[in-house]
Amino acid sequence: MLTSFFSDAEVKAAQELINQSNNVVILTHMSPDGDAMGSSLAMRHFLEAQGKQVAVIVPNAFPDFLAWLPKADQDIIYETQRAEADALLDHADLVICTDFNDPKRIGSLGDKLLTLPCKKMMIDHHLHPASFPDLTLSYPSSPSTCELVYRLITSLSPISNSPQGVQYPIPNTQEIATCIYTGMMTDTGNFSFNSNYPEMYQIVGDLVSLGVNKDEIYNRVFNAYSADRMRLMGYCLYSKMRIFPEHHTALIYLSRKELYRFNFQSGDAEGIVNLPLQIKDVYYSCFMREDKVNPTEVALAGGSKTKIKISLRSQGNRPVNVFAKDIFGGGGHANASGGEYYGPLPEAVQLFIDNYTKYFAKE
Ligand code: 5GP
Ligand code: MN
Numbered sequence: 001m002l003t004s005f006f007s008d009a010e011v012k013a014a015q016e017l018i019n020q021s022n023n024v025v026i027l028t029h030m031s032p033d034g035d036a037m038g039s040s041l042a043m044r045h046f047l048e049a050q051g052k053q054v055a056v057i058v059p060n061a062f063p064d065f066l067a068w069l070p071k072a073d074q075d076i077i078y079e080t081q082r083a084e085a086d087a088l089l090d091h092a093d094l095v096i097c098t099d100f101n102d103p104k105r106i107g108s109l110g111d112k113l114l115t116l117p118c119k120k121m122m123i124d125h126h127l128h129p130a131s132f133p134d135l136t137l138s139y140p141s142s143p144s145t146c147e148l149v150y151r152l153i154t155s156l157s158p159i160s161n162s163p164q165g166v167q168y169p170i171p172n173t174q175e176i177a178t179c180i181y182t183g184m185m186t187d188t189g190n191f192s193f194n195s196n197y198p199e200m201y202q203i204v205g206d207l208v209s210l211g212v213n214k215d216e217i218y219n220r221v222f223n224a225y226s227a228d229r230m231r232l233m234g235y236c237l238y239s240k241m242r243i244f245p246e247h248h249t250a251l252i253y254l255s256r257k258e259l260y261r262f263n264f265q266s267g268d269a270e271g272i273v274n275l276p277l278q279i280k281d282v283y284y285s286c287f288m289r290e291d292k293v294n295p296t297e298v299a300l301a302g303g304s305k306t307k308i309k310i311s312l313r314s315q316g317n318r319p320v321n322v323f324a325k326d327i328f329g330g331g332g333h334a335n336a337s338g339g340e341y342y343g344p345l346p347e348a349v350q351l352f353i354d355n356y357t358k359y360f361a362k363e
Contacts, residue, residue, distance in 0.1 A: 017121050034186025035099050057077075059077075059108075065267060066221070078106075089116055108296035150203055194335070245281070304344075328348075
């Protein structure tokens, strides 16, 4: 039996929102990762089992290594299927936002979201949730949104509690469990960070009992790189990684030209930021990638044609989210944050170099 997590009032409010709705749209964040895809699709399967009409809309394309997730192929991509997505949103009586805390994290889909008159519910684990939802289930202490979805689903339905001797009336339990496990695995780096408490493994045990094949999921997600992606990683480590030993810091940055050289696909940069942390005595890592400003961001970009996407990671009690917020207007978790910079890549690099020593400990 898991310790209770959501309050009775939260579970009741979630149940009421679901009971009152027939057409549900689930949204998740830009450049969806395993937790975004897993949490949105798990909710989809759970609600479909209760007879709801459900669609998942993602702001832009999801990576290939997540395309096998059950019903991922039915996700609607806002960037390319806008009319269809807008029609679904206009007819929704409930929108559920998973794995993001702010409309800004879903690009132009965020502007649409804020115009909708329907009820909205957020399930998320990022700090400082925006105030637009009617119900906010925000628990930044949770390592993944998928774990929150598991806890919510088991509080709402008899899939619950422990697999031992319990009836599972939901027909697509295995799909739900597979989606949830995927996000728990990816947001903890295959249970290598934010993963040091027993209940997480109780949940993993429950999910395996419900039919999750964890070894297969690992292979599908982590052993599914293209040769180009593997070479891009090699290039980053061999030619692009700078180490600042005094502050235990590594920096890698890539221009669009370099990305083209390796036939860059959505998701290919995932995980590059974590690589330098495998080096002894490197505790902080920053990865920057140049991107183009898309039409919906022109106002934000202030004339710049380039946008730099910044990823930060750290180990232990060495937060990087304050640096992300102060220097790159972003934020995130203590050990995994990010931000954006509108301007040329060398400027963003210089900004990093001018400021990291003030934020990253010498020890
Ligand atoms: P990633 O490096 O995987 O893109 O992002 C890691 C985490 O940093 C995300 O889960 C999110 O919490 C945070 N993050 C990334 N980019 C941004 C950003 O532009 N703004 C804010 N507020 N947070 C971000
Ligand atoms: Mn997440």
